Amino acid sequence: MGFDDICNTGLGLGIYRQLPQNGHIHQDHHQHQQQKMKKKQILKYDHSLPSLTLGPSEDHAMKSATKADDHIAGKVYGDQASSISALSSFSNSSSVKKEREAIGGEEEDQELELERVSNSRVSDEDYEDQGSPRKKLRLNKAQFATLEDSFKEHSTLTPKQKQGLAEKLNLRPRQVEVWFQNRRARTKLKQTEVDCELLKKCCETLTEENKRLQKELQELKSLKVAAAAPLFMEMPAGAVTSLTMCPSCERICSGGGGVGSGDGSSTVPFSTLGPKPHFFNPFTHPSAASC
DNA sequence: CCGAAGCCCACCGTTACGTCA
DNA sequence: CGTGACGTAACGGTGGGCTTC
Numbered sequence: 001m002g003f004d005d006i007c008n009t010g011l012g013l014g015i016y017r018q019l020p021q022n023g024h025i026h027q028d029h030h031q032h033q034q035q036k037m038k039k040k041q042i043l044k045y046d047h048s049l050p051s052l053t054l055g056p057s058e059d060h061a062m063k064s065a066t067k068a069d070d071h072i073a074g075k076v077y078g079d080q081a082s083s084i085s086a087l088s089s090f091s092n093s094s095s096v097k098k099e100r101e102a103i104g105g106e107e108e109d110q111e112l113e114l115e116r117v118s119n120s121r122v123s124d125e126d127y128e129d130q131g132s133p134r135k136k137l138r139l140n141k142a143q144f145a146t147l148e149d150s151f152k153e154h155s156t157l158t159p160k161q162k163q164g165l166a167e168k169l170n171l172r173p174r175q176v177e178v179w180f181q182n183r184r185a186r187t188k189l190k191q192t193e194v195d196c197e198l199l200k201k202c203c204e205t206l207t208e209e210n211k212r213l214q215k216e217l218q219e220l221k222s223l224k225v226a227a228a229a230p231l232f233m234e235m236p237a238g239a240v241t242s243l244t245m246c247p248s249c250e251r252i253c254s255g256g257g258g259v260g261s262g263d264g265s266s267t268v269p270f271s272t273l274g275p276k277p278h279f280f281n282p283f284t285h286p287s288a289a290s291c
Numbered sequence: 292c293c294g295a296a297g298c299c300c301a302c303c304g305t306t307a308c309g310t311c312a
Numbered sequence: 313c314g315t316g317a318c319g320t321a322a323c324g325g326t327g328g329g330c331t332t333c
Binding site: 294295298300302305306307310311 | 317323
């Protein structure tokens with residue numbers, strides 16, 4: 001495997017892509033977001049209510065388009081998804097602990113256990129009346145397989161596909177949506193790890209290459225000194241020692257003001273040093289970026 | 292045509308539940 | 313039996329695209 005084989009990976013890590021998203025909000029956007037926030041505060045007012053109330057779920061409040069879909073939650077569920085899946089999304093997560101404490105764990109646990117054992121179907125209202133905690137759905141194998149297959153076909157869903165899958169799997173569309181979101185995140189994470197490994201290898205290779213070139217340079221320097229020795233006395237001062245290295249970028253430059261001289265004409269071409277271009281990894285040589 | 296407002300969706304980071312060693 | 317680690321469902325916040333007015 002050659003140098004280029006490893007390093008010419010065309011990698012594009014998401015790390016950099018994230019920066020503008022999180023780090024830079026220009027004025028227009030800020031204003032826009034403030035407006036959006038106002039809107040969301042209005043739309044989500046029910047979320048700030050204690051979940052003991054009969055306020056609508058997030059889905060009901062946020063997405064009128066899927067309003068009908070979410071009523072599936074009240075429908076019959078199959079298998080282990082059953083009642084548990086109907087619970088999710090109906091409680092404010094920040095208030096869950098308080099609620100659990102307030103309810104009294106033992107009694108609640110008994111109730112939940114009963115529900116699990118009997119595999120009974122509970123409507124949204126039932127859980128809201130209890131101030132239900134955030135419960136977690138465990139997908140059964142069939143559901144998982146279907147979702148996986150669907151994900152292989154397309155990593156994002158159209159509303160129609162979402163609805164279709166939800167009906168097929170006896171899940172709420174919101175749950176299908178969340179599963180795809182998390183699945184995409186997992187895929188991305190895996191890919192990032194793979195990219196990271198590749199970059200590590202690339203970095204190692206570059207380090208090796210760098211060492212090799214440094215060594216080669218030293219040899220060339222000593223060769224040059226040896227060859228120039230007989231002529232040394234006849235040459236102008238400074239000509240022999242003119243081959244220097246830029247301390248910041250480590251490029252080879254000729255002496256007479258080559259570095260920063262602007263025209264670059266005094267820079268020794270890399271091709272004279274070896275078959276490969278002289279390339280420094282900015283990860284291991286941050287200063288090289290300044291050149 | 293332009294801008295504001297509203298809606299929808301994807302992504303991100305985080306939280307919390309369920310399981311297992 | 314208690315506990316910490318881990319996987320992951322669910323959540324809230326944010327930004328961008330699109331449509332409507």
